[in-house]
Amino acid sequence: MVKRSAFHPVTALLFSVLLTATVQAAVLPGNPVISRRAAAESMALLKNRNSTLPLIPADRVAAFGHGAVDFIGGGWGSGHVKTEYNANLNEALARQAEAGRIRYCPEAADAWGGDSKFRPDAAFVNHIRKQADTAVLVISRCSGESKDRSPGAGDWLLTVEEQELLQLLKKAKFRKLIVVLNTAGPVSTSELTDDAVDAILYASLPGMEGAHAAADLLTGTINPSGKLTDTWAVAYEDYPSSKDFIRTADFQEYEEDIFVGYRYFSTFDKEKHKVNFPFGHGLSYTMFEIAAPALSRENDTLVFRVPVTNIGDRSGREVVQLYVSAPQGKLGKPAMELAAFGKTRDLSPGERQELTLRVPLAQLASFDDTGRSGHEGCRVLEAGDYRFFPGNSSWDAIMHSPVLFRQEKLQIIFRASARLKPSLLPRRLTADGSREALPVIRATAEKTVEIPHDRAIEIEAENFTAAHPNTGIEKFGNQGRRELRCVSRMDHRGRFVEYTLTVRQPGRYAIRFRVSNGRPALQDIMTCEVNGIVQPLRLDVPSTGNGPVRGEWYNFITLAPVTMKLPRGEVKLKLISNGTFINLDSFTIAPAQQSDVLFAAFDREHSRIPLPGFHKRERRFPPNGKIVYGTLRRYPEQLDAFLEQMSDDDLAQLLGGHAGSSHGSAGSLGACDVFEIPPYDTFDGPSGVRSFDSCTSWPCPALLAGSFDPELAETIGAALAREARLNRFDIWLAPGVNIHRNPLCGRNFEYLSEDPLLSGQMGAALARGAASENIAVTVKHFAANNREHRRFQTDSRISERALRDIYLRPFEIIVKEARPLFLMSSYNLLSGRKTAETPELLTGILRDEWKFTGTILSDWGNNSDHVYETLAGNTVKMERGNPAALLEAMRHGELTRGHLKRAAGYLVKSLLQVQLMREKQIKPAPDILPSPPEAGKLK
Structure with a gap:
């Protein structure tokens, strides 16, 4: 039995339905059968020359390839599900033979089972040919979180060994040659389109019963009806996004704009030369x-x-x-x-x-x-x-x-109000094939800095108003009031950062730079311009650490002041790299005549002495006693009074995640003992309940979307939710609805499609299904999280039209149609801004335009600043918050108590809805889908 934390007796009454029951984490009976049927309904038959399929009882079948014995059910990372078993195609075909649908020769596949590096030769293949007239070649590819796929051999392309085996099978002249693609997404099929290959079945990553589902389709036990959710191009280079998906580490320019997937090919490849299998394709x-x-x-x-x-x-x-x-x-x-x-x-x-x-x-x-x-x-x-x-x-x-x-x-x-105007994308594709130029300027949310004439002022280096597109921002730690960041990646002559200043009193000003340098000493690192005029100053920087040791890059020191002349009015201060740069944390400006005194005063002030007039709010209970969380169940109108009695520290603590209380939880929300808010546990993942215990592994979302059947998606969402309730979870960290912009994105199998309508409607169906069985969903990753390589730093540079018409559209559909309680912001930057720190996205579009009233979670362990997140409208920082930073920002006037109360209000309202779900009984699984004959190993 998995126990939750104990709480006040009043609160405990709310959980009595579940807490009095002994529930063992397990696979819900019947779910593997539904998983098998769902996989069969979703797989796509890409090719069936001369009605090769379905197989008939007279066919003598042999399976080839390592994938025949190591059939991949799902990806890694958040999409991985621990299962009791994962059926393979060797077993599944043998089961079909037992039922009399085919004759089966297991010797071929068994060879790979005994030796994963087995490499057949012509003699072996010809030996099998004497026993079998039908060859089934399995090509397997996995994928997962934090790493993208490769355009080379062994992923998009066949390996040398696979090419050799394919040629051996062709030369052996099997009467039927069938290829099963057990892959995380599109792969090159150009070597499979000739007449020697009779049929191709796309099985994707189909879950624990997927091999049995594939066998059901091969033998005609089930008639295929799945369709492709992506365009399968002739060559990887035919995708318009291939030009920059791998080219740069730090950004992607979405130059193809709204022409994603089949939208591009139908517009610019009318002769159909660049596509092997189109979006929506699937035979019967x-x-x-x-x-x-x-x-x-x-x-x-x-x-x-x-x-x-x-x-x-x-x-x-x-x-x-x-x-x-x-x-x-x-x-x-x-x-x-x-x-x-x-x-x-x-x-x-x-x-x-x-x-x-x-x-x-x-x-x-x-x-x-x-x-x-x-x-x-x-x-x-x-x-x-x-x-x-x-x-x-x-x-x-x-x-x-x-x-x-x-x-x-x-x-x-x-x-709409102006929200996310294009700012970093230099041009975009238009319908006539030309490129439209767009304005390029790197903007921030910071205001122009006013330079005082009587004190020193510090400017954080990352708060520039313009910069070279390749300039980077790195997080280097938590010190003082918030997560600290610095400007980096300016190690090329001409890269720059520019700051906008307002100077009321012209004259000479001293400037001190705070820098770190993991290399040997550097001389004359930058050119400084004021309104385009080069300033006569030189900056030399000593070594501050050992660069190969990562932490040593951030040993910051303050350089001796240099002086420059600033005119009255608006001033553009531009720092230009002379070739090899440093990490720039901040710089401080003060009038040169009094700079020694003013810099000393600044240093004393920033030694964290509390500012006068700031008082940390203590708890204030109403005269008739403390209002506890359980009271809100009956009297939701007391929410404001409930929040008002909380101290600033209580609110700050509430806006961060906590360790999970259930077995295998990804983390929890709530967990405030003082006011009796219990922990509500989240869980991954998109292909099943990701727990420490075995659970049902479902077809991956990219395959399930191929069913084009929202009712089936609702069925899966409900079945998965019932199992989550059985395992004591509350909030599902799915569905993921990012667009398949490029076939090599490592998490595409977690997402649904290249098309926003299909993604949105199937995602909404999953959400409705989960909610019907009392599990809340978290729609993710908001937004444009379309690459895994350097996912914390990569900048998705997109026009506002493409963003709204393509990449935000699935989220909009789900928010408006399924009314989810939670949404997760993404790791990446969006046109130069971290998504969790972008008010135009989280507040302007999501809340003001779409009327989302739920809770926005940051993705786990992102490198955004909790203060900026709260200002932008992000509700809870996962998996841990930074309450000290929030309180320090209040002390400095950057945050108000109102900001914390607003976020806490959204969270508590969402948790109250989750509480209603938690109190409902776990319903038995209905007999929604018929069980196929000889369903797999149902333990």
Whole structure:
């Protein structure tokens, strides 16, 4: 039994339902069966030459490749799930043979089971060919958190050994050659498209029962109905993002703008030379006829009724994808975009079903971030003909006759305030193939610094108002009032940082630089300009430490003052690298005539002596006694009084995470004994409950999205939630809905798709399913977390249009449709700003525009400043907060008690909703999906 912390008896009554029950962490019975069926519903049959599949009882089958015995169920990192077993394809095919669906030769796969480095030769392959006429080659690739995939051999490309084995299988002339791709995402398929390879099944990372699901599809026990959620290009270099995904360590320029995935290829590759398998592609063992839809309008929603008929000889399901080709207007659009989708029930041969697909007009609008339409900062629906194409893939749809809707005049759908104007992206792709220039300036949230004439003032180096795009900011520790950061990566001549000053009294000023230097002594490290005029000063820096030892880079010292002349008014102070630079922490400016006295006074003041007039608020209980958390369950109107009685320290402590109280928890929220707030435990991950105990491993989200079936996603969300309740968890750190901008992102398997509509609707379904079984979700990672390499430092440089129309869109759909209680900000920077420190993103868009009222968590162990996070609107810093920094910022007037109360109010409201969920009984799992024959090893 896993026990929670004990609390006041009044609070304990609230938990009596769960606390009086003995619940052992375990796999919920029935979940592996659902996992198997879900994997089968999601896998995509990419190729089936001459109806090679399904296999028949007369087929003599052999499986080749290490993946046949080490079939990968899921990725690593937060996506890893501890399971009791992970079925492999060797076992699964043997089970199919026992059922009489095929004949099976295990000798081939067994060779890899006995030796993971086994390398077959022609003699071995020919020996197996005498026993089998069908070869199944398994190609496996894993992926995970903190590391991206590679474009080279062994990941995107086949290894030398795999190429040799493929050629041996082709030369052996098996009657059927089938490839199963057990991969975390798209891989090169150019060597698999010739006639020698008869069929390709994309199995992705399908969970603990995925090998059995793949075998069900190969033998036709289940008819495949899954579709690709990404475009599979001919070569990695064909993806527009390949130009900068690996090129730089510190930033990515999203120059392709809104032309992501199939939006790019449908617009600029009309001859289909650069794509092997398109977005939405997936074959079936039967055939369907998708008839022309009937269009009607209900208020501001277009309604399409699409008849689908099974015209083949097997029962099966089909996905109808409705694409829209919008008028180019003044903004320019992709050639096609997914507007709606739906999936039929299992249709018998000859059976017909009419699907109803709804498209809100607002969904067709585009964001104008530069004023081309005449309405800058607005989402606009431009006038013209909108052509809708129904089909079963992005390629197939364009072959159908379109249904037209005419918008007579431009309509403003939404007026936004200027939030995240493009600031670091020099140009972007437009619909005609040209590049549009964008203004480039690196801005910060800091105000212009006013230089006083009677005291010294310190300027933090990272608070520049402009900088060279490659300039970096590094966190180097926690000292004083907050996390400390410095300017770095200026080791190239010409890189610069620029500060905007306001000078009331012109004259000569002394300036002291605080620096560190892990190299030998350096001479004349920078050129200093004031309003473009070079100042006659020289800065030499001694060595302050041993660079190869990381901590030694941050032995900061204060250099002797140098002087410069500052004119009256606005002053641009520019520091330019002369080649080899240092880490710059801050600099202090004072009038030169009194600089010795003023610098000494500054140093005394910043020795952390409390400022007069600041009083740390103590607890103040109301006359009738303390209001405890349990009281808010019955009297939520007392929330303000509840928070008001807390001391500043209580509030600061509440805004940081804590160690988990349940077995395997990622961390907890709440946990305030004084006011009897219990801990609420969070858990990873996207593919199942990540605990110290064995749990169900589900198909990864990128595969599950291939089902194009929100009802199935709700089923998985609910089943996963029931198991989480069984394991004493409260808050699921999922779904992840970042866009698959590039196929090599290491966490793409945790995310859903390259398309924002599919990602948003499937993510919302997962959230609804979890909530239906009383688990709160945390939508992540907000936003543009599309690369794992240097994920704490990488800067996603995106135009506001691409951000709103592509990368924020899934989050917006989930916030508005599923109303999640939690959302997680991301590690990366967004156009030069850390997401957790960006008020335009967290407060302006998320709260003010989308009306999100839940709690915003920082990602675990990010390198953002807790003070800046709180000012921006981030609610809780995970996995630990920095209460001392918050209190120190209050002492200096940077934060107010109101900031802390606001954040705490959001948190407590969310936790009260989680508490309601916690008190409900764990319901038994319903028989939602039929069990396939001979379901796997259900322990």
